[in-house]
Amino acid sequence: MSTYFMFTLKAFVNQLAYRSEVWLRLLGNYFAILIQVEIWRAVIGNGGSASTTVEQMITYSILNTLLFALLLNRVSSKVDGSLKSGSIASELVKPLSYPLYLLFDGLGQSLYQFIFTVIPSLILAWILFGMLPPASTIHFIAFLVALLMALILSFLLGYLVSLLAFWFLSHFALSWTLGGLTTIFSGSFLPLWFYSPSWAAVAKLLPFQYLGYVPAAIYLGNLNEAELWRTVALGCVWIILLLVVAYWLWGKAVRRLIVQGG
Template sequence: MKVSAYPAFTVTAFLSRLVYRNQVWSGVFGELVATFAFIAVWTAAFSGSRNVDGVTLPDMVTYVLIAGPLLNWNTTRYIREVGDSIRNGDVTVFLLKPLHYPALLFFNQLGNNAFEQLTITLPVAVIVALTVGLLPPASPAHGLLFLAFWAVSWCMLFLIATLTGLLAFWLLTAFSLEWFLRGIMALASGAVVPLWFMPGALAALLGHLPFAWVSYYPSAVYLGKLDAPTSGVYLLIGLSWLAALAALAGWLWSRARHRLVVQGG
């Protein structure tokens, strides 16, 4: 199948989500509750302090929105769909078609994520901005760099989730895998606690793992916690991680295809 045909899967995935409108309202409500809960926690933590280690409460309010719903999208639906297709054998349908399954997953998830960003994350951001307030990018340069980091963040989380989902070929279930990834992401990506508040040794370790490029580094760049040259270096490192994870995903899929044939034969 030609590459130009894959965007049709993005459009289809986006339009299919329009059918389940009640999920949008529940998604907005759930995201609002989670976001304001984190804001309340950080407001209490900053009580009586204007800043902690150079970080202010407005910084943390903005960080909560960026590192949470904007960047760290919920992988539960995606991983479970991959796991279910493997468990019930639907994945074999894709092997009979002239397409690349990981590429199909990429463009399909792109449509799902675009829908959630427009219908859930955007309304939540507007409500938070009007009620609590959000900071703009530290500078125009940081704003542009953030857009690049946003793209890296999405691709990084997609590849991590895809690698997790493909393991279902061996475990025949994705439920436990999804819970495992959620726990890892909560700690290692900086979505719950920024790396700048973690012990030095732990922050240094997590700062070199690919998870940090999902939430922490994009948020830090947006807030100006990293200067432009340093941000550029970390962007290159993130791209290197993307290349390594993409190669690993390709290798794992090639092994998974052979394993599927053995199971069916």
């Protein structure tokens, strides 16, 4: 297992070569949060409503903007590059698990983003815009669990896209589709409680809600304790289901690559 942690460390160190990019990311996060804050101030106003206040939506926007930087669904671009260069063949014959290599490599990049982008952006946003504390200790613990689930599910979704690329030899259309579904059903910009009942019901059955809505809604206390643990349980079901599909598709993809290469 230490070998895979070395991949995490290597990915983290590699990111240090792009230190100037940190300032651009901080600036990008600032403007992304600022735009959303001004939109919600214009839509809701300073008073807010009984169910939603502008302070809640500012906190919601901050959490989702920063969560996006940590997600691992961009793993498909790494696999796509290996497929196009042909280096995927040499990577598969190495005495290690390629999926675990992708996971720990992505974790190294997320760790870098967390330390050098997310934490500074969070402090800056808290100073400039204000941010509500967690609804309770239980909600904060569940929020951390939801963050972990968001990382796992984002990796699995990106990994499945990368496996499908073994057949299409390009991940652009697949990644674009995944991005569209995530934008619509994750609730990262517009919370699911603003959706129509039918759309909200669909979104709450899909895994995309864990990439935006669920962590923020738990943090703010918009899910009561019963809904909270039911949502966490459904997320665990999705993780198991996607793991099974990924394991099955991985075997198919490797055989596909061997046949194509042979």
